[in-house]
Amino acid sequence: MKLRICRYSISTVTVSLRLISLLLLFCIGLPAAGQQPSQKPTPQKSQKQKKKEEAAKVDTIPLYNGTYVGVDLYGIGSKVLGGDFLSSEISVGVNLKNRFIPTIEFGMGGTDTWNETGIHYKSKMxxxxxxxxxxNTMTKKKEKNSYLYAGLRYAFSSFKYDVSTLPVHDPIWGDNINNPSLEDDYWGGSVxxxxxGMKASVQWIEIVLGVKVRIYKNFNMGWSxxxxxxxxxxxxxxxxxxxxxxxxxxxxxNMGITYSLIYKLPL
Structure with missing residues (x-):
């Protein structure tokens, strides 16, 4: 009988120890679980951060982005279609940071025409x-060969010209007819x-608005x-x-128009 009581008490102690161990583990686990930080939603980027990132992207654009060589077709075309003067020009522009395009333009122009008062104007090319x-107003676009742009030019030309008028020869009577548009109201007649070979020198500035569009590989068309x-x-x-x-x-x-064929030199 004593042996049974002893066994019973030993088993009771064992069960009690197991319960105490479980309680201790549970109590230790509660603070650890409480110390885990709660997950917070990721804050959205501020406007200032976005601007900094955009500026960083712009900074990755290389300084040199190609050279453009263009030939104006409008001046030649207008003369072919009956214009009073002939003009042609070549332009060279360098693309820096896909934003600024310093440009040099060189051309030739001349005329040989009569105005409505019977005066003949002539200047060689x-x-x-x-x-x-x-x-470039479209800097953020990935396409570097097509863009809308605004620009400024300083221009000058030095040339010689002729101004003359001649009386009209009458084929019937064989004499000269005075030019009525140039008749002297005081003395009468016209001289x-x-x-x-008179010399002239003219300087001017130009405000330019234009567009350049890629048409095939390195070939572009430009209007301004x-x-x-x-x-x-x-x-x-x-x-x-x-x-x-x-x-x-x-x-x-004046207002002028250019229509150019442009080729981008390979990098």
Whole structure:
């Protein structure tokens, strides 16, 4: 009987120890679980951070992004279609950071025409020069060969020109007929004149708005509209030129158009 009581007490102690162990493990586990940090939602990026990231992307664009060589077709085409003057030009632009395009333009222009008052204006093909810069307004676009741009130019031309008028020869009576548009209201009649080789020098600025579009591989087409404002002019004493190479008609301001075929040199 004593043996049974002893066995019973031993088994009771064993069960009690197991229960105490489980309670201790449970109590130890509660603080550990309480110390785990709660997961917070990831905050959205601020506008300032986004701007910094965009600026970093822009900074990864290399400084040099190619050189563009263009030939204007509009001046030649307008003469073929019956215009009063002939003009042609070549442009060279360097793409920096796909944002700024410093540009140099060189061309030739001339005219041989009569105006409505019977005065003959003539100038042989003479040079004109432009220098300036364009700004790519589509910098964030991945396509580097097509963009809309705005620009500014300083331009000048130095040339010679002729101004003359001649009386009309009458084929029936064999004499000369006075030019009624040039008739002197005080003395009567009209006196022909012929002033050759007068010198002129003109400077102006241009505000440019244009677009360049890739058409095939390295070939592009470009259109531009230009507002031209004359800043200074030196002309002959016997009359102003009718046409200024690169500027157009001799007046305070002009609007011009270019339509160019452009080739991007391989990098």
């Amino acid at each position: 003479a040079p004109f020069f432009r220098i300036g810069i364009d700004y 022909p004149f012929d002033h050759l 509209v230009r507002m031209k404002y004359k800043t200074s002019a030196s002309t002959g004493e016997f009359g102003n030129p009718w046409y200024v190479p690169g500027y157009g008609k001799f007046k305070s301001n």
